[in-house]
Amino acid sequence: MDALDLARWQFGVTTVYHFIFVPLTIGLAPMVAIMQTLWLRSGDERWLRMTKFFGKLFLINFAIGVVTGIVQEFQFGMNWSEYSRFVGDVFGAPLAMEGLAAFFLESTFIGAWIFGWGRLPARVHLAAIWLAAIGVNLSAFFILAANSFMQHPVGVELNPETGRAELTSIFDLLTNSTVLWAFPHQITAAWMTAATFVAGIAGWWMVRDRASNLYRPVFRLASVVLLIAGIGVAITGDGQAKLMFEQQPMKMAAAEGLCETEDSAGFSLFAIGNPGPGHCDVWAVSIPGVYSYLATGDFGATVDGVNDLQAEYSEKYGDGRDYVPNLASTYWNFRLMIGFGLVAAAFGTVGLWVTRRDRTPGRWFARFALVAVPAPFLANLTGWIFTEMGRQPWVVAPAPDGDPAIRMLTEDGVSMIGPWTVGTSLTVFTLLYGGLAVVWFGLIRRYAAAGAPEVDSPDEHDDDADRPLSFAY
Incomplete structure (x- = not known):
């Protein structure tokens, strides 16, 4: 490395x-x-x-x-x-x-x-x-x-x-x-x-x-x-998720493993695939509309996928780079x-x-x-x-x-x-x-x-300022 x-x-x-x-x-x-x-x-x-x-x-x-x-x-x-x-x-x-x-x-x-x-x-x-x-x-x-x-x-x-x-x-x-x-x-x-x-x-x-x-x-x-x-x-x-969708849409798409832009995108319970640099191949079992709601508050909203965001970022910040975070992580x-x-x-x-x-x-x-x-x-x-x-x-x-x-x-x-x-x-x-x-x-x-320590008196206030100190007290 x-x-x-x-x-x-x-x-x-x-x-x-x-x-x-x-x-x-x-x-x-x-x-x-x-x-x-x-x-x-x-x-x-x-x-x-x-x-x-x-x-x-x-x-x-x-x-x-x-x-x-x-x-x-x-x-x-x-x-x-x-x-x-x-x-x-x-x-x-x-x-x-x-x-x-x-x-x-x-x-x-x-x-x-x-x-x-x-x-x-x-x-x-x-x-x-x-x-x-x-x-x-x-x-x-x-x-x-x-x-x-x-x-x-x-x-x-x-x-x-x-x-x-x-x-x-x-x-x-x-x-x-x-x-x-x-x-x-x-x-x-x-x-x-x-x-x-x-x-x-x-x-x-x-x-x-x-x-x-x-x-x-x-x-x-x-x-x-x-x-x-x-x-x-x-x-x-x-x-925080809705704000993240506005500020860092790639992070939200990566959290769902959403490869393609979808309407009423679902929240996946389980996913398998082979995501890596330059590609996003994921198959998931999802609850429809939940991811769109988490991102926008609307179950039917359109949310961008990783592949479309990669193309957008490449145009805006420079081509030839992978802007997709580690999808598995x-x-x-x-x-x-x-x-x-x-x-x-x-x-x-x-x-x-x-x-x-x-x-x-x-x-x-x-x-x-x-x-x-x-x-x-x-x-x-x-x-x-x-x-x-x-x-x-x-x-x-x-x-x-x-x-x-x-x-x-x-x-x-x-x-x-x-x-x-x-x-x-x-x-x-x-x-x-x-x-x-x-x-x-x-x-x-x-x-x-x-366990909890024993105490000598309810207020624990005494005049012995020279008593030895134990751990913490």
């Missing part, structure tokens, strides 16, 4: 690893804040124990997420210097906002929350975790604003003298229609991930520790959040995203049903709870892979309603370095991230299996 292939693999590997932790951090921070709020309002010691329990798991995930995320931005200079040279003036703005504002907000108040148990007034300590949760979600917005620029560049113009894209409006960049749909979709997906994580662990403990009734309230809370977030994911995903990742999301939603629905009227399900549900936990993680990962692979061969996709000069092919954004250099860093990062993933899983498993 050449340097381009290796650089793409490296960014893909590090992004997938990092994105294991991101949705859980985004969703778990406000859920822990809700648990602590319920404790302060009700005085119920069970909510304090749940706050301590899931707060510890949140901190493990946050720490690993920070470590794996640092490398992400370094790669723009290491492997993608030509991309950084072209759009650095624009792309760097939301990344700087994320680092200077959001990340410092979340890290500062997470520190106050960790070391503030028994030292800060109860309401001040509660405010610290809420501010940290706001910072976590604000970080997600700025990162998504940067990514949305790559999907749909706005607020920018080309400087003909330097050949670089220059930011003309930070307001346009931060109110990009793409990020206004991507942000709520990602946030609801993150809440769905965190709720499944909490419900899965609490559900396992609820069955195992029937007598205490300690984990039932948090399980019920997480299941309700899971279903509400699932509805939000569906609504925002539908809006986009097609199946799109369906896996939906499928894993439905598994998580089914878990929440079943969980609420089997725990109605103070019932406790049997051991089968404990196994179901643990099996369901990975589902939203996989939904997030496959959704992210679909989003990024579907944009190819562009690293900055041209905007239909913007400056046609603001675009860049992925192969033009790579640094002028040799494959051995990129291959070495790819190997090191893969091994390092693999090790961190093992550490993360081991810590999560260890502290989840330990």
